[in-house]
Amino acid sequence: APPAGCSAQARPCFAVEGPGSDLVCFTLSGSEGAGGSGRPLPRCFLPAPARCYSLCVPAAPSVPAARLHRRLRQRLRQGPLGRCRVLGLLCYSAPGGQAALEKGFLIQDPQGGAETERALEELLRGQGELPPPPLGVYEAGERGELWQCLWVLRGAGGRDLLRRARVVAAEEPPLHPAVPGLRHAAVFLSLEAARSVVEQCTSLIPEATAVLDLVDKCPKHSKKGDFPVIVIEGLDATGKTTVTQSVKDSLNALLLRSPPACISQWRKTFDDEPTLIRRAFYALGNYIVASEIAKASTESPVVVDRYWHSTAAYAIATEISGKVQNLPPTQHEVYQWPEDLLKPDLVLLLTVSPEERIRRLQGRGLEKTEEETELEANSLFRQKVEESYKRMENPGCQEVDASPSREEVLRTVLHLIKKHCGSL
Ligand SMILES: Nc1ncnc2c1ncn2[C@@H]1O[C@H](COP(=O)(O)OP(=O)(O)O)[C@@H](O)[C@H]1O
Numbered sequence: 563a564p565p566a567g568c569s570a571q572a573r574p575c576f577a578v579e580g581p582g583s584d585l586v587c588f589t590l591s592g593s594e595g596a597g598g599s600g601r602p603l604p605r606c607f608l609p610a611p612a613r614c615y616s617l618c619v620p621a622a623p624s625v626p627a628a629r630l631h632r633r634l635r636q637r638l639r640q641g642p643l644g645r646c647r648v649l650g651l652l653c654y655s656a657p658g659g660q661a662a663l664e665k666g667f668l669i670q671d672p673q674g675g676a677e678t679e680r681a682l683e684e685l686l687r688g689q690g691e692l693p694p695p696p697l698g699v700y701e702a703g704e705r706g707e708l709w710q711c712l713w714v715l716r717g718a719g720g721r722d723l724l725r726r727a728r729v730v731a732a733e734e735p736p737l738h739p740a741v742p743g744l745r746h747a748a749v750f751l752s753l754e755a756a757r758s759v760v761e762q763c764t765s766l767i768p769e770a771t772a773v774l775d776l777v778d779k780c781p782k783h784s785k786k787g788d789f790p791v792i793v794i795e796g797l798d799a800t801g802k803t804t805v806t807q808s809v810k811d812s813l814n815a816l817l818l819r820s821p822p823a824c825i826s827q828w829r830k831t832f833d834d835e836p837t838l839i840r841r842a843f844y845a846l847g848n849y850i851v852a853s854e855i856a857k858a859s860t861e862s863p864v865v866v867d868r869y870w871h872s873t874a875a876y877a878i879a880t881e882i883s884g885k886v887q888n889l890p891p892t893q894h895e896v897y898q899w900p901e902d903l904l905k906p907d908l909v910l911l912l913t914v915s916p917e918e919r920i921r922r923l924q925g926r927g928l929e930k931t932e933e934e935t936e937l938e939a940n941s942l943f944r945q946k947v948e949e950s951y952k953r954m955e956n957p958g959c960q961e962v963d964a965s966p967s968r969e970e971v972l973r974t975v976l977h978l979i980k981k982h983c984g985s986l
């Protein structure tokens with residue numbers, strides 16, 4: 563069997579996630595003469611004496627692989643590797659290929675030298691239960707061409723060459739490489755899908771058992787009562803807390819939030835885990851909230867601060883690097899409401915301009931000084947979350963401009979609730 567990590571299938575493709583919004587893509591060509599001669603090398607490969615390395619692990623749905631990926635990312639910042647620049651790397655197969663997505667790193671060592679390679683080998687061997695991921699080493703050929711040597715590390719020391727192939731530049735694929743795997747890695751479309759990820763964690767994370775116990779106590783397929791259920795969605799600081807509180811007071815409603823209070827003491831633990839686990843935690847939180855909604859909506863209107871749309875929109879926006887155009891196309895399965903999750907009557911999406919949002923964040927006392935690049939990255943991230951919210955379907959989100967005064971926003975929201983949910 564091929565080792566874990568960049569599989570030996572024919573022509574794997576690679577996408578490097580740089581700090582900008584474009585993916586830099588390359589693939590491998592078997593024969594020396596074929597393809598790509600004369601084409602410039604992908605710009606993620608720096609000229610000598612700099613040297614590049616790559617490593618990848620399967621993306622999903624394996625909890626051990628997800629944790630290995632996160633551990634490697636942390637370790638790549640330490641020791642002699644700390645001087646290297648580490649970029650995200652996706653390994654996927656050409657359109658029509660069968661290989662599952664792998665996630666990893668392209669490591670740029672500005673000075674070159676044997677020390678980095680030794681440190682990388684040591685790092686990969688020291689990661690416990692899984693076989694060490696193969697190490698890709700990039701070498702310039704005599705005529706300026708570039709080769710990838712893929713080394714399989716032996717546990718005890720030494721290494722075997724798995725393949726040596728020429729690196730050639732490639733076009734960006736029509737669909738972002740992470741899109742096909744989204745529903746196994748980040749957006750879980752059923753209780754069972756999310757549950758099975760958290761189940762894999764019980765021996766690693768004690769809190770996972772407690773979460774599963776709570777989920778299993780909830781009645782399955784909860785049905786909504788006769789009172790309306792209204793969800794308020796939006797980015798951080800768009801006014802959800804303010805609006806949900808006033809709607810609660812105005813309608814004599816019950817206010818719920820996702821994740822629910824009963825699991826919020828474990829939120830920090832799961833936020834520190836890789837996205838696979840983190841997203842599964844939030845997904846399960848929604849099923850717990852569903853049972854609370856079912857019960858409460860037999861007695862009064864219910865207003866919910868964040869629900870499924872938050873879980874899906876944030877998951878999609880974090881998994882899909884780069885620009886808004888990289889998001890899955892409209893009507894993609896990740897924008898569909900899970901069939902086994904209680905649906906609300908109305909979902910309102912609060913939006914404010916980026917400037918107003920920053921004013922509100924600062925008003926709340928958040929850190930002001932952010933680096934230019936981070937602001938840029940945040941801006942792309944924000945756009946992707948908001949666009950994902952807008953693409954959600956069945957139920958979709960109805961957008962509300964939340965820039966006016968608190969009173970005016972509340973008036974608009976109450977008007978929309980009356981229009982959609984009838985007399986209260
Ligand atoms: N319509 C509004 N106009 C001005 N400031 C607002 C408005 N709504 C909320 N705020 C303020 O903006 C900040 C973020 O609002 P909050 O309701 O906590 O947002 P969220 O729950 O979405 O993070 C708070 O300081 C809040 O008082």
Ligand SMILES: Nc1ccn([C@@H]2O[C@H](COP(=O)(O)OP(=O)(O)O)[C@@H](O)[C@H]2O)c(=O)n1
Nearest residue numbers: 797798799820821844868869870872873876
């Ligand atoms: N239903 C939910 C709620 C939050 N979340 C996650 O929690 C984060 C937002 O939580 P937050 O504490 O900033 O929310 P607010 O304080 O802005 O309401 C997002 O990054 C989501 O990843 C989720 O996935 N699903």
